[in-house]
Amino acid sequence: MDDQEYDGASRSSDYNQTYAHSAYSQESYIPSNTVRRVERAPEKLRSNLIELRKEPRSRTRNTLTPPPEIIGSSDQANRLREDIEICGDDDAPVLITGETGVGKELVARHLHLSSARAHGAFSPLNAGAMPETLAASELFGHVKGAFTGSVAEREGAIAAANGGILFLDEIGDMPLSIQTHLLRVLEDGMVTKLGGKTAEHVDFRLISATNVNLQENVCAGKFRPDLFYRINVLIIDVPPLRERGDDIIEIAEWMIANHPDERNSDIRLTPKAADRLKAHRFPGNVRELRNVLSRALPYARRAKGRLLPEHLKFDFEQAGASGAANSFAVEEATALMNRYMLLKALNASNGNIAKAVALSGRSRGTFNNLKKSLEGEDFASAYRSVCADVKALLKDC
Structure with missing residues (x-):
């Protein structure tokens, strides 16, 4: 692995963004249950919600900090890097598939940087994390007065992606009505804000991600077949951690070395701890690995920097x-x-x-x-x- 230098703030940011794998949804979106509570709250609170939700996208649009490398030397990791290079050298839509926690957004960010649109915006949106009205506003934008609480005009994720990449995570959970409007944008390249009357031309590359079988959703009437064929052009399947062999040790060592708490930077996995990590199936993939290591590091510090197998507490073992x-x-x-x-x-x-x-x-x-x-x-x-x-x-x- 290549050594990477970080200052305290960027180390914390990169550590979380790399292997949270849903980092944007955690950092840039107020949780959906909070949204629902605010929707029932007085108008002033609703307007505050809208104002708060403006900032994450503007920060994302202006940030060109490269994501950390995809770590691992297995055949699967090499094939993933090759897929990114091949698909990056094109402008067709990409569908990234894989289980939860495998790093689909990380792959999308590497696709962005390996493409001709690398200097354009990377505009991410969790397509299934919000109520329908808010999802439409986030995706298409809205004009002032479009709905209760819309106190100012706001740009949507599509317009923010103009000249760059629109990344739609969890697209399989997107409401059908939003799918219809998205399909129209993909067909004619024009977007109209909620409550607006004027359509604007947009030029972006679409990268979508899902952890569900979209073909099954099409058959079940949960996903539009015409939209499926629009987004299912280039496909990258991200393998689960349990299929990546010794990559798990390389990733764990990277996480420890780049942990935001610098007291952990000299901690080393013992061979038996490494064997224990490799024996676990990690249904939560790299996100679960990060949590397991976060639990273990305080104990490893007390063991003179040696991370022992007994320090590793897996989620399902907590119940006995x-x-x-x-x-x-x-x-x-x-x-x-x-x-x-x-x-x-x-x-x-x-x-x-x-x-x-x-x-x-x-x-x-x-x-x-x-x-x-x-x-x-x-x-x-x-x-x-x-x-x-x-x-x-x-x-x-």
Whole structure:
């Protein structure tokens, strides 16, 4: 790993932004439950909410601080960097898929910096984190008086992305009515603020991210098929931490070395602690790893800078051994069902990966990884084997 120099403030900022993986939604948005309370509050409080929500985007637009590197030397990490380089050298929409906590926004920021729009704005918005009216205002902007509490005209995320990148996180949770208006903007390149009558031309590249299967949402009527085809052009599938081998140790060491509390910078993982990290499945991915290390560091400081295996307290182990065992069983079942769905698609397409991608909505990279994991085993045999495992699992339920 390359060493990076940080002053106290930027170290804290970079540490949180890199591996919180939803850092923008935590720093730039008032939580949705707070929004709902404010919506029911007097008009003065609502106007204060709107004023408070102006600043994060303006700071983001003017910030060109590069994100930290994607850490890891595994095949998966190298493939991810290659995907970013390939997709960055284009202007087509990108859909980033992956489980919660894997670092989809980090990937989006690297795409921005590797593109021809690197000197333009990076305008992020959590598409599923707010009530419908506020989501429309955040995305399209509004004129003064457009709704109760709109005391001043405000630019939306789309206009803020003009000349740069619009990053829509959790796009699978976007309300259908907002999807309709977004589709119109993508089709004609014109955006109209809420309450406004004049459309403005915008030029941006769209990067979307989701941790849900959008194709399933389309079939369930939760996502517009025409919007799906608009955003599902270039695809980057971010692998979960448990599939990245020794990357977990490299990431953990980076987190410790770059922790905002400089007392932790000399702490070292012991070999047994490293083995314990590698043995955990991390359903919360890198976000969970950050939390685990944050719990461990105060104890490691008292152990003369040695982070020991007993310092590592995993989320599901807090409830005791039975809780940990149950969570492990749930994780195993989830992994089994995921493998079943992939092999089912591969079997139905007679081993044709392109057809399997179309059937499942998963990325080509996911199926390539699956084929490698079969180690020469025929996919039809693997499918029969996983079917037997699923039947055994259901029998135990």
